[in-house]
Amino acid sequence: MNSGKVGVLLVNLGTPAAPDTGSVRTYLAEFLSDKRVVEIPSLIWQPILRGIILNTRPKKSAAAYKKVWGEAGSPLAAITERQAKALQVRLGDAVQVDWAMRYGKPSIAERMQAMMDAGCERILFAPLYPQYSGATTATAVDKVADVLRAMRWQASLRTLPPYHDHPSYIDALAADTMRQLDALDFVPEVLLLSFHGMPLRTLELGDPYHCHCHKTARLLGERLHASDKWRDLRLVTSFQSRFGRAKWLEPATDETIEAEAHAGTKRMAVAMPGFSADCLETLEEIAMEGRGTFLAAGGEHYAALACLNDGATGMDMIEALVRQELAGWV
Numbered sequence: 589m590n591s592g593k594v595g596v597l598l599v600n601l602g603t604p605a606a607p608d609t610g611s612v613r614t615y616l617a618e619f620l621s622d623k624r625v626v627e628i629p630s631l632i633w634q635p636i637l638r639g640i641i642l643n644t645r646p647k648k649s650a651a652a653y654k655k656v657w658g659e660a661g662s663p664l665a666a667i668t669e670r671q672a673k674a675l676q677v678r679l680g681d682a683v684q685v686d687w688a689m690r691y692g693k694p695s696i697a698e699r700m701q702a703m704m705d706a707g708c709e710r711i712l713f714a715p716l717y718p719q720y721s722g723a724t725t726a727t728a729v730d731k732v733a734d735v736l737r738a739m740r741w742q743a744s745l746r747t748l749p750p751y752h753d754h755p756s757y758i759d760a761l762a763a764d765t766m767r768q769l770d771a772l773d774f775v776p777e778v779l780l781l782s783f784h785g786m787p788l789r790t791l792e793l794g795d796p797y798h799c800h801c802h803k804t805a806r807l808l809g810e811r812l813h814a815s816d817k818w819r820d821l822r823l824v825t826s827f828q829s830r831f832g833r834a835k836w837l838e839p840a841t842d843e844t845i846e847a848e849a850h851a852g853t854k855r856m857a858v859a860m861p862g863f864s865a866d867c868l869e870t871l872e873e874i875a876m877e878g879r880g881t882f883l884a885a886g887g888e889h890y891a892a893l894a895c896l897n898d899g900a901t902g903m904d905m906i907e908a909l910v911r912q913e914l915a916g917w918v
């Protein structure tokens with residue numbers, strides 16, 4: 589290490605290197621071998637993963653990734669990179685901003701080493717998950733701890749806490765949700781707040797994720813209902829992207845979308861406040877598949893709202909959260 593710089597590392601989940609079966613298999617093998625993600629003993633899980641899942645799911649998932657892949661690659665990686673660049677501009681030269689993925693590339697190990705090689709002695713590690721869960725925040729922190737464990741001369745580390753009820757996050761969600769609702773060419777009867785799901789067992793074991801999601805939904809709802817225009821908007825919370833056979837948090841987003849249409853809802857918008865960047869789960873599962881489900885079941889108007897991404901409102905929030913955690917360092 590050669591100087592006392594401060595670094596900020598933005599981290600998100602990870603994504604395949606390319607939308608083909610081989611790349612998706614490599615990504616899923618790493619992701620689904622994480623014991624924080626699938627909490628089944630390895631002796632039982634690894635044969636299922638290697639014998640069944642990695643022989644079937646990659647082809648299906650690669651086809652889904654192809655539908656959302658852009659010129660800059662995977663949306664999740666492209667947006668996270670843009671967030672890092674925008675934050676660098678906002679924070680100036682006093683801080684070095686970089687980004688990494690928990691699974692795949694750029695890896696946490698590689699970017700931590702690069703920051704330290706550039707002279708960062710203090711690093712704020714910022715997993716961009718508003719709601720804490722073992723499968724997201726904790727495994728990212730485990731990873732950076734592994735990286736430090738292998739170093740003789742470590743950097744000092746701070747980690748960004750979950751921000752599910754932080755005023756800057758709720759302000760950003762409320763402003764951006766209302767901006768997007770106002771711009772629709774229809775007035776929704778219901779706004780579905782869809783969060784990524786988790787196995788129900790994680791709630792029973794004490795993971796706060798479910799509570800964090802419901803608190804975010806309540807605080808966002810209070811802000812929408814305090815406005816003149818969205819006072820009567822009906823809000824429903826659900827959990828998407830179910831994986832595997834175990835019982836997951838309910839209600840499930842796909843079933844809720846279908847049930848709403850069957851019950852006579854004609855106009856629906858869906859927001860996904862738990863995702864800091866658009867990705868496969870928001871763009872393919874909710875914007876594309878969700879629309880098909882709603883229209884096929886009798887709905888007429890459907891809109892999936894964009895995540896905060898690197899828009900000004902979202903970046904105001906990331907800057908505020910990061911500046912709070914950097915207090916005393918810069």
Ligand SMILES: C=CC1=C(C)c2cc3[nH]c(cc4nc(cc5[nH]c(cc1n2)c(C)c5CCC(=O)O)C(CCC(=O)O)=C4C)c(C)c3C=C
Nearest residue numbers: 601602603604625649664721723784786831862867868869
């Ligand atoms: C936002 C928080 C997330 C939680 C909580 C979460 C839990 C979780 N996810 C899986 C399984 C899969 N997730 C997949 C994609 C994916 N998941 C998140 C976020 C959370 N996951 C994101 C941002 C993404 C998108 C990645 C991208 O490249 O765009 C996938 C891969 C895609 C697929 O094949 O469907 C799987 C598998 C589990 C099992 C889990 C909780 C235990």
Ligand SMILES: [Fe+2]
Nearest residue numbers: 601784829869
């Ligand atoms: Fe996931």
Ligand SMILES: [Fe+2]
Nearest residue numbers: 829868869873
């Ligand atoms: Fe999915």
